Amino acid sequence: SAVISQKPSRDICQRGTSLTIQCQVDSQVTMMFWYRQQPGQSLTLIATANQGSEATYESGFVIDKFPISRPNLTFSTLTVSNMSPEDSSIYLCSVAGYNQPQHFGDGTRLSIL
Amino acid sequence: AQTVTQSQPEMSVQEAETVTLSCTYDTSESNYYLFWYKQPPSRQMILVIRQEAYKQQNATENRFSVNFQKAAKSFSLKISDSQLGDTAMYFCALPRAGGTSYGKLTFGQGTILTVHP
Numbered sequence: 199s200a201v202i203s204q205k206p207s208r209d210i211c212q213r214g215t216s217l218t219i220q221c222q223v224d225s226q227v228t229m230m231f232w233y234r235q236q237p238g239q240s241l242t243l244i245a246t247a248n249q250g251s252e253a254t255y256e257s258g259f260v261i262d263k264f265p266i267s268r269p270n271l272t273f274s275t276l277t278v279s280n281m282s283p284e285d286s287s288i289y290l291c292s293v294a295g296y297n298q299p300q301h302f303g304d305g306t307r308l309s310i311l
Numbered sequence: 312a313q314t315v316t317q318s319q320p321e322m323s324v325q326e327a328e329t330v331t332l333s334c335t336y337d338t339s340e341s342n343y344y345l346f347w348y349k350q351p352p353s354r355q356m357i358l359v360i361r362q363e364a365y366k367q368q369n370a371t372e373n374r375f376s377v378n379f380q381k382a383a384k385s386f387s388l389k390i391s392d393s394q395l396g397d398t399a400m401y402f403c404a405l406p407r408a409g410g411t412s413y414g415k416l417t418f419g420q421g422t423i424l425t426v427h428p
Contacts, residue, residue: 240418294413302356
């Protein structure tokens with residue numbers, strides 16, 4: 199399976215600031231996703247990162263708050279903008295192919311003060 | 312609406328014993344995959360096992376096996392010879408209807424499994 203590198207692994211940020219999380223894959227993949235996992239909770243899909251075009255957002259998530267880029271088939275970024283304590287979560291990227299089930303990066307643990 | 316339900320928030324088992332985690336789901340698809348992921352305290356999500364709905368044979372991966380009951384929409388995970396390293400949160404997951412087999416996932420609420428020495 200693909201090797202996924204997600205950075206940073208954790209960060210502590212001040213409210214009102216923004217943080218960009220990177221997801222790098224060691225091979226070209228068809229699909230890339232971003233999930234949020236609030237403390238003690240399950241995973242919720244934020245958006246599908248589309249190569250060369252705007253991401254597809256799920257209900258409750260908007261581009262202004264969570265801008266996503268995917269310039270090629272191996273790299274994507276998620277930015278958490280204008281952060282508040284409610285954004286404290288683990289953010290995970292995942293990759294999949296038409297014959298490859300989803301595999302996840304190690305996640306980014308984000309705490310907002 | 313597509314749903315995935317794990318009714319056991321927490322489970323515990325003694326080392327070397329067997330434990331079964333439950334999952335029920337609802338989907339409008341006739342053929343689909345189902346997955347179990349584990350998330351140890353290190354937080355990495357790890358694929359444990361997958362089952363394709365049209366296959367009658369239950370999937371097995373070493374000490375992990377599933378009991379897939381398509382008509383009942385039940386997909387339980389059995390862990391045999393439990394080890395301390397099996398301590399983790401376990402999630403049942405189902406790809407969203409109308410998408411690809413490995414596309415957007417809907418996750419259950421999770422079951423925290425603790426293996427005691």
